[in-house]
Amino acid sequence: MPSSGSLRLVVNADGLGASAERDRAVIATHQHGIVTSTSVLGNAADPIGVKQSLASVPKLGVGVLLSLAGGAPVSSPATVPSLLGPDGRFPARARDVVLNWAKAAMKADEVERELDAQVARLRDLGITIDHLCSRAGLGFLPVVAQAQEKVARRHGIPGLRMSVEKPTLAWTSDVRRSFETAALAAAAWFGRRELGARRHGPQSWGFFESGRLDEIRILEILGRLGSGSHEIICHPDLDAGLEGVARNSEAFALTSGRVRAVLTDRHIELCRWSDLF
Numbered sequence: 001m002p003s004s005g006s007l008r009l010v011v012n013a014d015g016l017g018a019s020a021e022r023d024r025a026v027i028a029t030h031q032h033g034i035v036t037s038t039s040v041l042g043n044a045a046d047p048i049g050v051k052q053s054l055a056s057v058p059k060l061g062v063g064v065l066l067s068l069a070g071g072a073p074v075s076s077p078a079t080v081p082s083l084l085g086p087d088g089r090f091p092a093r094a095r096d097v098v099l100n101w102a103k104a105a106m107k108a109d110e111v112e113r114e115l116d117a118q119v120a121r122l123r124d125l126g127i128t129i130d131h132l133c134s135r136a137g138l139g140f141l142p143v144v145a146q147a148q149e150k151v152a153r154r155h156g157i158p159g160l161r162m163s164v165e166k167p168t169l170a171w172t173s174d175v176r177r178s179f180e181t182a183a184l185a186a187a188a189w190f191g192r193r194e195l196g197a198r199r200h201g202p203q204s205w206g207f208f209e210s211g212r213l214d215e216i217r218i219l220e221i222l223g224r225l226g227s228g229s230h231e232i233i234c235h236p237d238l239d240a241g242l243e244g245v246a247r248n249s250e251a252f253a254l255t256s257g258r259v260r261a262v263l264t265d266r267h268i269e270l271c272r273w274s275d276l277f
Helices: 020-031 047-055 094-102 107-125 135-140 141-157 169-173 175-195 215-224 250-254 257-265
Strands: 007-016 036-040 061-066 131-132 201-203 229-234 269-270
Touching: 007 020, 007 047, 007 061, 020 047, 020 250, 036 131, 036 201, 047 107, 094 135, 131 135, 131 141, 135 141, 175 229, 215 229, 215 250, 215 257
Parallel strands: 007 036, 007 229, 007 269, 036 061, 061 131, 201 229
Antiparallel strands: none
């Protein structure tokens, strides 16, 4: 366990298995940058391909990005009908899942069944999992949070992403995104109170910056970090290699020399989720 005055940071790239562009970026920003961890899309279409990608980066921490929005379920559609649309697939948008929850249409046992199936499929391939999180923050909905907790306990997974950054002056630049991030933070706070004493992982950053986490924003986040354990959530994509990558992209920021220099100057220790427990 780290000492109370230490500063440890997980840099987690969400969505391995979501696309070829995301897979290339996760691997490249781990091998040539500061990414220490990834979260595999729970209902990834090609889990065998995911395993093959992970075999090339044995030091990369691995979690599961549990999904209830976009794509097909891992469970048989007949066993999770309250989670699916008429086409037998998840709703395309996270807001539709939230609406389904607000109408009390989501059945808790079906949520748990599907999340367990997503984790079990990856574990059955021999992939070691050290944390769970959720696509689009849907794991902060009470019914999903409770299912995640049960699945984590069942599979002996130590970490859950259940913490969102506190408001900063940057939030005034985008009212809509600020409202969405604040709503996630409130749900996460409630979820932590309801779920009890299980370790819910580090303080997470990047919800507000999601999709626009450039070099400047990463440097801003690093400047805000206090002692303890933190996570920066990123979503890099690469059409090709790192050569000529745009300076305003997440891939550029995650391989930036300036970012590395700040990590060194602030004595920030990069680590994986498994290193925190």
